[in-house]
Amino acid sequence: MNFKQELASILHDLLGQEMTLKDLELMIEKPKNQEHGDLAFPCFTLAKLKRKSPNLIAEELCKKIQSPIFEKVTVVGAYLNFFLNKKTASEKVVRDILAQKGKYGELTFGNGGAVTIDMSSPNIAKPFSMGHLRSTVIGNSLALIVEKCGYKPLKINHLGDWGTQFGKLITAYQLWGDADKVKANPIKELLSLYIKFHEEAESNPSLEDQGRSWFKKLEDGDAQALELWKWFRDESLKEFSRIYELMNVEFDSYAGEAFYNDKMDRVVQLLEEKHLLVESEQAQVVELNEEQLPPCLIKKSDGATLYATRDLAAALYRQEEYQFVQSLYVVGHEQSLHFKQLIAVLSKMGYDWSKLMHHIPFGMMLKDGKKMSTRKGKVVLLEEVLNESIAMARHNIEEKNPNLANKDKVAKQVGVGAVIFHDLKNNRMNDIEFSLEEMLRFEGETGPYVQYTYARACSILRKATGKTEYKAATYTNSWEKEWKVTSLLIEFASAVQRACTNFDPSQVAKYIIDLAQAFNKYYAEVKILEDSAEQQGRLALVFAVTEVLKEGLRLLGLEAPDEM
Ligand code: ARG
Numbered sequence: 001m002n003f004k005q006e007l008a009s010i011l012h013d014l015l016g017q018e019m020t021l022k023d024l025e026l027m028i029e030k031p032k033n034q035e036h037g038d039l040a041f042p043c044f045t046l047a048k049l050k051r052k053s054p055n056l057i058a059e060e061l062c063k064k065i066q067s068p069i070f071e072k073v074t075v076v077g078a079y080l081n082f083f084l085n086k087k088t089a090s091e092k093v094v095r096d097i098l099a100q101k102g103k104y105g106e107l108t109f110g111n112g113g114a115v116t117i118d119m120s121s122p123n124i125a126k127p128f129s130m131g132h133l134r135s136t137v138i139g140n141s142l143a144l145i146v147e148k149c150g151y152k153p154l155k156i157n158h159l160g161d162w163g164t165q166f167g168k169l170i171t172a173y174q175l176w177g178d179a180d181k182v183k184a185n186p187i188k189e190l191l192s193l194y195i196k197f198h199e200e201a202e203s204n205p206s207l208e209d210q211g212r213s214w215f216k217k218l219e220d221g222d223a224q225a226l227e228l229w230k231w232f233r234d235e236s237l238k239e240f241s242r243i244y245e246l247m248n249v250e251f252d253s254y255a256g257e258a259f260y261n262d263k264m265d266r267v268v269q270l271l272e273e274k275h276l277l278v279e280s281e282q283a284q285v286v287e288l289n290e291e292q293l294p295p296c297l298i299k300k301s302d303g304a305t306l307y308a309t310r311d312l313a314a315a316l317y318r319q320e321e322y323q324f325v326q327s328l329y330v331v332g333h334e335q336s337l338h339f340k341q342l343i344a345v346l347s348k349m350g351y352d353w354s355k356l357m358h359h360i361p362f363g364m365m366l367k368d369g370k371k372m373s374t375r376k377g378k379v380v381l382l383e384e385v386l387n388e389s390i391a392m393a394r395h396n397i398e399e400k401n402p403n404l405a406n407k408d409k410v411a412k413q414v415g416v417g418a419v420i421f422h423d424l425k426n427n428r429m430n431d432i433e434f435s436l437e438e439m440l441r442f443e444g445e446t447g448p449y450v451q452y453t454y455a456r457a458c459s460i461l462r463k464a465t466g467k468t469e470y471k472a473a474t475y476t477n478s479w480e481k482e483w484k485v486t487s488l489l490i491e492f493a494s495a496v497q498r499a500c501t502n503f504d505p506s507q508v509a510k511y512i513i514d515l516a517q518a519f520n521k522y523y524a525e526v527k528i529l530e531d532s533a534e535q536q537g538r539l540a541l542v543f544a545v546t547e548v549l550k551e552g553l554r555l556l557g558l559e560a561p562d563e564m
Pocket of ligand 1: 118121123158314329
């Protein structure tokens with residue numbers, strides 16, 4: 001039981017059945033300023049229930065509260081402020097962490113419910129863009145965070161592996177392609193074929209017709225078209241897999257757009273049965289006037305289906321297959337309208353579960369203030385970026401710690417971690433400036449800073465050999481000097497919960513930065529390794545900090561090297 005829950009239960013005992021435990025727990029706040037205590041309870045809601053002034057209620061409650069977990073309870077206006085007993089609270093949290101290790105901070109409110117996370121979802125034969133990187137990193141962290149809260153995450157890579165562009169690509173490959181070149185450098189080669197197609201089509205419009213007819217053949221199951229398509233897809237996936245491997249990301253499903261080819265007739269049929277499909281300029285659409293949205297295009301005049309049709313089929317499939325309690329789509333904010341339309345159409349179809357679907361948008365990745373584009377041949381190859389980051393991390397290690405074992409492994413953990421952390425430390429809606437120098441700094445709010453703090457704490461524990469059994473019984477600390485660090489440790493689960501309910505990994509990133517800073521300050525002020533009566537307790541605290549930093553990093557998708 002955490003302190004919030006303990007306080008809720010104390011209040012519940014005093015108030016009787018007027019409010020549920022859950023409600024009370026939700027009302028308990030954390031004061032912004034620690035001078036106002038560690039927990040606060042506003043009495044406004046009770047005032048309404050009891051028809052008494054909130055200030056009076058606060059006064060009355062204050063007199064009745066007696067618990068060893070608080071050293072002081074004060075009244076400020078309508079608020080009760082609670083000051084935790086530093087010694088009991090610190091010892092409890094350190095003891096909990098020693099016992100639970102990585103499981104510390106785990107929550108159960110997810111009740112095993114399935115959460116589908118549509119994430120990464122790059123397009124076949126096109127470069128893996130910065131947007132796909134952001135989706136991968138945010139989606140992966142959300143999966144870890146919801147899992148920590150008791151949900152069952154399902155990571156789905158909704159590959160862009162279908163659409164008219166494949167007809168164009170097949171046309172271009174037939175005309176100018178070279179199998180060996182594609183094998184050697186699939187995405188680069190396929191992309192340049194695609195670009196060439198568009199250049200040539202400007203002076204030779206019949207190419208567009210050829211492209212359309214190849215796509216038609218593909219949709220009709222033509223063997224030659226399918227074989228080429230499958231080959232492009234396999235080669236592209238090989239390249240994407242290298243990036244996923246670098247980033248340590250795995251998927252539960254690679255059901256992309258093509259997976260829904262045989263599942264779209266049903267969607268169209270359902271829409272017809274529900275009288276939602278209307279003809280507009282020879283195409284079939286669902287009108288969304290009441291929702292004040294433009295109509296959602298379901299079928300083109302030539303009968304071809306669209307991105308939205310496939311997403312409708314995917315939503316139905318996921319609901320039936322996984323019975324999700326939440327369905328997330330981690331996709332850039334440029335697609336906000338698409339997801340509004342998608343959810344609106346499903347709601348019009350009478351599916352209540354459409355309420356469980358959330359678009360999780362995010363901002364752009366900028367370079368020198370401008371969008372990092374993958375179009376017009378100006379390709380930023382993500383794999384190169386990651387490898388460059390690893391090389392720079394390697395260079396830093398060589399300078400700072402030339403004798404380190406496993407330099408390559410650590411360089412990868414730090415280099416990739418730096419890119420991920422930089423992405424996740426800000427609210428996801430913010431645009432972020434891509435700067436490797438900035439990401440890799442050892443000071444400031446960076447991944448390497450947190451990793452370095454972790455490694456430093458590990459090294460303290462290594463130096464204190466023989467004292468690694470941290471027994472609660474030997475604590476002598478008053479825990480005054482430790483309070484900033486221990487009170488943060490107490491907060492871990494709240495940070496995880498906030499990250500989960502707001503779909504916002506930055507809550508965890510900010511939390512571990514705060515913890516790392518507080519720990520470094522503490523380490524500068526207190527000589528932990530000098531013999532003292534408090535040493536046992538302090539080492540236990542250092543151990544607790546390493547566990548929480550490591551777990552916080554893990555929730556963001558970063559590894560924590562013991563030495564760096
Ligand atoms: N492949 C799409 C793109 O790169 C993203 C797909 C997002 N997921 C979805 N279910 N629509 O823009």
